[in-house]
Amino acid sequence: MYIKKILIGIVIIGLAVAAYIAYFVYGAMLKPNTAFNNDEAYLLIPTHANYSEVRGQLEPLLIDIDKFDALAEQKKYTTNVKAGRYIIKKGMSNNDIINTIRSQNKPIRIAFNNQETxxxxxxxxxxxxxxxxxxxxKAMTDKTFLSKNGFTKKTALGMYVPNSYEVYWNTSAETFRDKMLKEYDRFWNASRLAKAKQLNLTPDEVMTLASIVHEESKQASEQPRIAGVYLNRIRIGMPLQADPTIRYAAYQLPNYDGEIIKRVLNVHKEIDSPYNTYKYLGLPPGLIAMPDVSAIDAVLNAEKHDYFYFVADAKNIGFHKFSKTLSQHNANARAYHSYLNSQNIYN
Incomplete structure (x- = not known):
């Protein structure tokens, strides 16, 4: 009888322990523990973050942070934090959350265009x-990297082809730069390289000319015609005489700091700079801004024509008038200058 009571007691204690374990497992591991109302919450865990930093981000998102702590300790997450961007979904349990922030770093899409420098x-x-x-x-201008891959500080901007790209939020500066080099090499496929060769231009030179074309016009429909004008000038040894390069040269000088040049004047054309395409033949030594892909392809697929001149069209702002002779161009230029005067734009 006594032994029977002992056995019953052991069973009761065992059941109690099992019940406690089941309660702990459900409460700490399987019970939903999110406190936010949105469908998702985002966690950005920096490189070299410790558990305390992760906990600080999680605490306002969770109902019971202590139970999360207990499970994180048990699953050894507290000493094995992973950097990255993680998505916590409404209704997740502590176990789900830990599994997520341990191994499900989510990429993001980044985008850039029209960056001048x-x-x-x-x-x-x-x-x-x-x-x-x-x-x-620092990574973008690293001399060893640039030299190894055929760039200089003046041409390095051309390595970054404007688009949207998928990367991890915790991507390092060097990893981002290296990815952009791979994207650049992918962009310069056999077809584009062949077209550049037909123009007797290197990819760097195409990018430089495209930067000028893009600064001249944001209208993709007329960019191939503008590219054709500049290629015609290069072909006959005529200076490019590109106003955007004059502005670029001026903006490098301290006395033009903070100024916006709306009208290129003779004084600007006297600036002694390799970017002054009124003074120096050929292309400048590098890009003057980041060109859109439309401008790059406009150079590679430039319109073949007999135009050597163009000027902004006062009657169709944003577009240009093209001419084959200097006399035609001067007439078009006078009309545009009259328009600028009427708008009180003198510099």
Whole structure:
């Protein structure tokens, strides 16, 4: 009888322990533990973050942070934090959350275009991924990297083809740069390389000319015609005489800092700079801005024609008038200058 009571007691204790374990497993592992009302919440865990930093982000998202702590400790997550961007879904259990932030780093899509300099590009990218602008510009201008891959600081901007790309939020500056080199090599496929060769231009030169074309016109429909004008000038040894290069040259000088040049004047054309295409023949030494893909392909597929001149069309703002002779061009230019005067634009 005594032994029977002992056995019953053991069974009762066993059941109690089992019930406690089941309660713990359900409460700590399987019970929904999210406190937010949206369908999803995002967690950005920085590189080298510790568990305390992760906990700080999770606490406002969870009903019971203590139970999460207990399970995180048991599953050894507290000493094995993974950087990245993670999506926590409404109704997830602690077990689901830990499994998610341990192994389901979600990529993001970043985008950039029309960045005038590497510094501005670095700032744009830094607003989208973990790497800061300082580390990005350092990676982008690394002399060893540029030399190894055939770029200079003046042509390096051309390596970044504007588009949207999928990367991980915690991508390092060097990893981002290396990915962009792969995308650049993919962009310059056999077809584009063959077209550049037919024009007797290198990819760097195509990008430089495309940057001028893009600054001349944002209208994709007329970019091939503008590209054709510049290629005609190059062919006969005529200076490019591209106003956007004059503006670029001026903006490098301290006395033009903060100014916006709306009208290129003779004084601007006297600036001594390799980017002054009124003074120096051929293409400038590098890009003056980041061209759209439309402008790059406009150069590679330039319109074949006999135009050597163009000027903004006062009657169709955003577009241009093209001419074959200097006399025609001068007449078109006078009309545009009259329009600028009527708008009180003198510099």
């Amino acid at each position: 590497l510094a501005k590009l670095a700032g744009r990218i830094a607003s989208q991924i973990e790497a800061d602008s300082v580390s990005l510009i």
